[in-house]
Amino acid sequence: MTTLAQAHPTVEAYAKKYPGVPLEVILKEDLLRRGLSLTDAAMDAARGCRTQAYYLFSYNISGHHDMKEGMSTAAPEDIVFRHGPYGLRRTWVRVVLNAASPYVIDVIDGKTMICEGGVPVAEAVYPMKPQYYGSMFSDGLRYEQVVPLLYNSYAFITTFRACHYWGDKEECKFCDINYNLREVRRLTGDHVTADAIKDKAKVVDVLDAMTQEPDPAKRMITVIMTGGSIVRKLKGGPDNATDFNLPYVEAIRERIGRRIPIVMITESQPLENVRRFRDGGVTVHNANLEVFDKRLFQAIAPGKDKYIGYDLWVERLLQSVDIMGEGRVSPNMVSGIELAQPWGFKTVDEAVRSAAQGFEFHVQRRGAAPRYLVHRAGDCAGGPSTGFAGLSDSRRPRLVRDVAEIQATAVRGLRTDGRRAGNCRVRQYRLGGPVTHVGASKF
Numbered sequence: 001m002t003t004l005a006q007a008h009p010t011v012e013a014y015a016k017k018y019p020g021v022p023l024e025v026i027l028k029e030d031l032l033r034r035g036l037s038l039t040d041a042a043m044d045a046a047r048g049c050r051t052q053a054y055y056l057f058s059y060n061i062s063g064h065h066d067m068k069e070g071m072s073t074a075a076p077e078d079i080v081f082r083h084g085p086y087g088l089r090r091t092w093v094r095v096v097l098n099a100a101s102p103y104v105i106d107v108i109d110g111k112t113m114i115c116e117g118g119v120p121v122a123e124a125v126y127p128m129k130p131q132y133y134g135s136m137f138s139d140g141l142r143y144e145q146v147v148p149l150l151y152n153s154y155a156f157i158t159t160f161r162a163c164h165y166w167g168d169k170e171e172c173k174f175c176d177i178n179y180n181l182r183e184v185r186r187l188t189g190d191h192v193t194a195d196a197i198k199d200k201a202k203v204v205d206v207l208d209a210m211t212q213e214p215d216p217a218k219r220m221i222t223v224i225m226t227g228g229s230i231v232r233k234l235k236g237g238p239d240n241a242t243d244f245n246l247p248y249v250e251a252i253r254e255r256i257g258r259r260i261p262i263v264m265i266t267e268s269q270p271l272e273n274v275r276r277f278r279d280g281g282v283t284v285h286n287a288n289l290e291v292f293d294k295r296l297f298q299a300i301a302p303g304k305d306k307y308i309g310y311d312l313w314v315e316r317l318l319q320s321v322d323i324m325g326e327g328r329v330s331p332n333m334v335s336g337i338e339l340a341q342p343w344g345f346k347t348v349d350e351a352v353r354s355a356a357q358g359f360e361f362h363v364q365r366r367g368a369a370p371r372y373l374v375h376r377a378g379d380c381a382g383g384p385s386t387g388f389a390g391l392s393d394s395r396r397p398r399l400v401r402d403v404a405e406i407q408a409t410a411v412r413g414l415r416t417d418g419r420r421a422g423n424c425r426v427r428q429y430r431l432g433g434p435v436t437h438v439g440a441s442k443f
Contacts, residue, residue: 027121037101077095079105130213159245162228229307268316288332296344325367332372334372
């Protein structure tokens with residue numbers, strides 16, 4: 001059991017400095033940035049929960065070998081935190097495993113609690129498995145290994161688990177998608193199948209089963225589809241993301257209808273292909289820009305810049321709003337990348353200004369709704385990496401600025417590699433990393 005100690009929790013310190021930012025945002029983003037570990041008692045309490053799926057990236061800060069045996073595959077995929085000494089509202093957060101984190105989940109007086117430095121800050125609630133988990137295909141593959149459920153709400157489908165930008169050092173410098181695929185093939189557990197290309201028929205069967213979930217608290221409300229960039233033929237088939245993914249969409253719609261939204265995440269597509277996605281049944285299209293600044297985009301996303309380019313990417317993104325509708329174009333942004341060295345801004349004020357201006361331009365003037373994922377790096381200094389989480393409400397510009405400043409403070413002084421081990425890689429913002437270059441994709 002955790003020994004209680006006197007400390008000054010992060011959520012308190014930053015709530016005083018940034019009163020406009022909800023406490024839940026501060027804690028959530030700090031958990032994403034610094035991760036957490038679980039005691040043996042907390043792991044015992046987690047038996048039967050939805051476990052880590054490794055469905056796209058590695059996400060964790062600690063490697064599988066850096067944790068206690070079995071933890072990387074038996075730990076929960078995500079949790080709800082709530083209550084505690086701050087009366088926190090119910091909030092979902094991904095479980096990012098980090099053996100060295102100051103945050104620890106422990107069992108205290110019969111409750112699973114998140115503690116920082118030994119001080120309880122919130123209650124943690126594990127996600128229980130939905131009904132379809134454990135169902136099995138004739139080949140022995142379990143349904144959850146094809147399509148995992150995230151946050152008790154989102155069906156996540158990685159149609160293509162590799163990226164063609166890899167191999168020629170054109171991959172985004174924060175990405176470990178191909179590396180993670182190879183890692184997953186060495187693991188045992190309930191994680192998703194390591195097949196590079198998802199079986200379409202199995203995907204449809206699993207989604208059909210998910211619609212039959214009797215518990216409203218575990219019912220799929222959105223389908224999220226994504227995969228690595230496609231720039232050449234996949235095993236003799238399609239050579240672009242639209243032709244590759246559209247048959248999945250059409251098969252899904254034919255089986256389960258159009259009640260459930262589908263979010264499609266691909267590299268930037270010609271506008272005619274965006275129309276094809278919409279007409280085929282896609283509700284939201286996300287072409288992930290990653291960073292608003294053009295110079296940083298060119299340096300950190302070289303494959304995207306080579307095959308499409310910043311200007312065309314942004315032009316398509318904004319014009320896609322006319323096709324999909326306002327709020328239905330939602331590019332991912334890697335929050336905190338603005339200070340990544342050697343390319344990033346040298347001051348916090350510059351980084352905050354760039355991020356906030358980009359956000360306000362897309363949301364307030366163009367109707368797009370950027371999503372922010374947390375930059376997580378080993379040299380991170382300062383406070384929580386709040387990274388614009390929950391900032392799609394453009395009517396709160398002060399909150400945008402406050403959270404941007406917290407985020408920028410958290411990544412001040414970031415070097416190229418989180419462990420100072422090289423000069424060609426930004427430590428993976430969403431994933432933990434550093435990412436090892438593993439050669440060309442075979443797919």
